[in-house]
Amino acid sequence: MHRLLLATALLLCAGTEAGAATPAPTTPPRINVERLQPRSLAPKTRLHVELIVEVNRLGQVTRVRSIKPSHNPGFDRHAYGNALQAFIRTPDGHVVLGSYRLSYDYDPKTLRVRRDVALVHVGGVNPNAKGAATEMMEIARRNGNRQRATSATPKPAPTDNARRLPDLPQVMHTPPH
Numbered sequence: 001m002h003r004l005l006l007a008t009a010l011l012l013c014a015g016t017e018a019g020a021a022t023p024a025p026t027t028p029p030r031i032n033v034e035r036l037q038p039r040s041l042a043p044k045t046r047l048h049v050e051l052i053v054e055v056n057r058l059g060q061v062t063r064v065r066s067i068k069p070s071h072n073p074g075f076d077r078h079a080y081g082n083a084l085q086a087f088i089r090t091p092d093g094h095v096v097l098g099s100y101r102l103s104y105d106y107d108p109k110t111l112r113v114r115r116d117v118a119l120v121h122v123g124g125v126n127p128n129a130k131g132a133a134t135e136m137m138e139i140a141r142r143n144g145n146r147q148r149a150t151s152a153t154p155k156p157a158p159t160d161n162a163r164r165l166p167d168l169p170q171v172m173h174t175p176p177h
Helices: 002-021 073-084 132-150 168-172
Strands: 047-055 061-068 098-107 112-122
Touching: 047 073, 061 073, 061 132, 073 098, 073 132
Parallel strands: none
Antiparallel strands: 047 061, 047 098, 098 112
């Protein structure tokens, strides 16, 4: 009985030492992307883009009706892509069907983009329309298989005899199908 008690005490002591040696989990350090990116690549002037978008019953942007570009093609593409992926809802999570104005303002001093949302008019949209981002992903999935099949390069046919390698013209020119 005394030995069993001693063995239990040793196991408990060993368990607490092993548990104490385990370091506490730490969060990885945050990387400040603004500090890593060179300022020389950023635009030097203020930029402003306005997009009029339609929203479905889930709050997803279904299409972009119009755009007032900033005349900086890169910034316009980023704003357009961001708008297509946007969800627009009220602070309490409800959706107001209609058209919205998304405006993107770039400040060269802070290198930040500010997005504002304003309701242009209620209604006049298809509440059951698919979100633009969802529709693009479905198209990409459908076309992904087709693109992989056409990008495969033809290879020379294997020879029956391992000692005989294919002739150079056979390797250089693939036969027509």
